[in-house]
Amino acid sequence: MYKYDLHVHTKEGSACARNTGAEMAEMYAREGYSGFFVTDHFYTGNTAVPRDLPWEEWVGRFCEGYRSAKKRGDELGLDVFFGWEFGLGGGTEFLTLGLDEAWLLANPDVCRMDPVTYSTKVHEAGGYLIHAHPYLEASYVPCIRLFPRLVDAVEVLNAPKGDFINARASEYALAYDLTQTAGSDSHNDHPHKLAAVSVPRRPASAAEFIAMLRGREHSPVLVQG
Ligand SMILES: [Zn+2]
Numbered sequence: 001m002y003k004y005d006l007h008v009h010t011k012e013g014s015a016c017a018r019n020t021g022a023e024m025a026e027m028y029a030r031e032g033y034s035g036f037f038v039t040d041h042f043y044t045g046n047t048a049v050p051r052d053l054p055w056e057e058w059v060g061r062f063c064e065g066y067r068s069a070k071k072r073g074d075e076l077g078l079d080v081f082f083g084w085e086f087g088l089g090g091g092t093e094f095l096t097l098g099l100d101e102a103w104l105l106a107n108p109d110v111c112r113m114d115p116v117t118y119s120t121k122v123h124e125a126g127g128y129l130i131h132a133h134p135y136l137e138a139s140y141v142p143c144i145r146l147f148p149r150l151v152d153a154v155e156v157l158n159a160p161k162g163d164f165i166n167a168r169a170s171e172y173a174l175a176y177d178l179t180q181t182a183g184s185d186s187h188n189d190h191p192h193k194l195a196a197v198s199v200p201r202r203p204a205s206a207a208e209f210i211a212m213l214r215g216r217e218h219s220p221v222l223v224q225g
């Protein structure tokens with residue numbers, strides 16, 4: 001089985017992250033992962049990239065964490081894939097996998113899309129949506145919002161979140177028959193807790209990885225914690 005992390009932040013893309021994409025790649029290699037998706041906080045979330053930049057430039061800078069991780073990951077034999085964590089406001093976040101920089105450049109209105117439009121556009125392009133920690137409780141989360149018809153999967157194991165938050169997410173996924181995923185939500189290269197999605201084969205692309213999720217060939221696993 002091969003371990004992948006579907007929820008990883010880098011300093012280049014996320015204001016709250018401490019390490020570069022390259023350093024994150026080194027940590028995941030040390031921890032025995034086969035790869036990961038870089039999912040930095042997007043424009044409407046805690047992005048590290050100044051929002052007053054022209055869109056093309058903003059997107060270019062936003063992808064730097066991925067590029068840094070990918071370059072070092074290639075050297076270390078890790079599969080590094082691109083994604084982002086799309087903030088809908090109020091702490092609702094969708095991990096968005098399977099799309100690329102070109103899609104972002106072609107969709108400069110992405111930050112103004114309502115959840116239905118965002119889900120429709122992402123799916124039309126072959127993307128995949130995971131509701132990250134849907135039961136998160138925090139000062140910036142005024143209410144818990146669920147979108148069972150808009151997402152493909154639910155993050156039922158977010159390593160640093162408590163058992164209570166993860167258990168509610170599992171119940172939600174089961175109730176709506178949504179795919180269950182895991183992630184570490186790592187913001188530095190010495191996280192206390194790590195989770196992974198384990199898959200039976202090494203995928204040649206993000207699309208192949210997503211196909212395994214769609215086929216439910218994977219399992220969410222707690223790696224350390
Ligand atoms: Zn963060």
Ligand SMILES: [Zn+2]
Binds near residue numbers: 007132185
């Ligand atoms: Zn996150």
